[in-house]
Amino acid sequence: MGAITRGTTNPNRLRRCDRWLTGPQAWRLRQTDRPPVAIDLGFGASPVTAVELHQRLRRVRADAQVVGLEIDLDRVRAALPLERPGLTFRHGGFEIPVPGQVEVVRAFNVLRQYDESQVRGAWDRVRERLAPRGLLVDGTCDEIGRLSSWIAVDHIGPISLTISVRLAGLEDPSIVAERLPKALIHRNVPGERIHQLLRDLGDAWAHASPHAAYGARQRFIVTARTLRDAGWPVLDGPHRWRLGELGVAWHAVAPRP
Template identity: 55%
Template sequence: MGRPIGAITRGTTGHNRLRRADRWIAAVHGRLLRSADRPLVVDLGYGASHTTTLELFLRLRRVCPPVEVVGIEIDPARVAAAKPYERPGLSFALGGFELPVSRPPLLVRAFNVLRQYGEAEAWDHWTMLRGGVAPGGVIVEGTCSEVGHRAVWAGLDGSGPRTLTFSTRFGGFERPSDLAERLPKALIHRNVPGEPIHAFLRDFDHAWAVNAPLSPYGSRQRWISAVRMLSRTWPVVERPPLGGPARWRLGELTLPWAAVAPGLTGGPDRH
């Protein structure tokens, strides 16, 4: 095997940091995993601790008992530290974006690994990952806060990015645009006037403000009402498993990627 592709991350991690993404993966892609005879999932760049990879394994086993999970890290010391926690169906390996596993994975989770790259590099790594998954496979790539209360992730398949999901803990933000700092690398520098993602966050903030009278009933009711208002002008996904009240109640909102895809402002249109 050649040298792993990528750069070492800070490695910050912690218990339940990725619970929101794991919950979404299990609900949205559980059927995909169950459709395979030997479903393989890769947790790319799990960090200085095996914790979030183990949590992903345990959560996915509840919806797909035969699933196998491989945690991949580019730092040999981190892999060595995780090895004692291996068990049947869970293993750890040295590698990077080239995905050095025995067979193409059906799903790749990659969180907090592209923040250190430029936008063009991030698109290139997306392309590499898309080429490494099994036919019909998916990639969930995003960023979350240190304790996981704010997260945004893109859902990709072999054709490119398909969805963008916002997820937040109620009480963990003042207005929806606070999640802008967690946008994927492909969008975070596009949050400027003239770009779709900027217009979306502006409109989300407006819907949140208009629904302030619902605050006495709790942030959950205010969020649901704001999302319904937003859906009048934006193609918010409303049908399960990606959308609808059941997901909105969890502090989630999913859009088709095409609705917020980068325009020509600030660089080449690569979507």
């Protein structure tokens, strides 16, 4: 189920999301009695992101199983020589054609190429395959992974939005607007919650400029605290903020009806 995407990818492009999956979300892999299963949905013209996901998840669970799924059969055939214990490649899409339930479905730069009206249907199809503690990650990033954002969706529905940016040389974190997931990118207009968040994020970054003397990490930490103090439901804490990562509860950015 789905459509063939452009397939562009690069090594280390999804490192920011993988760092989040193996950090604050690692408990989803640990709290299962069987080997956890993670899906790299729509891995693209090169299987490198699936290979990297396998390497990174195995640091959390040595028995983690990663399946790279592609709707383009030629891409699957090209990836088969890279199979190894715990890493396989299959032909498939949003139906997730693997046995049993899965702990993680990472779909990056996939739904961005669909219409906004198709997003919820894709989410719902994937949610049917999630384990009780499972998670769908619907994300978008730039070509080399310096700007990323993703929506976390569990078996009930969307729960959070996370943005992650490279702090070195960053002029304004609200630039992530150009890399929002499809569910939000067209909602970055006055009157929508995501527009207000990005505007407040840019303002908080500007107001934190005196802290730039202590480095971009300290400036971003102050920015995140400013947002939290202003009432935004900011998630995690300085240990994530110092990485250029900021999460907010979904209800704060959800599109208005």
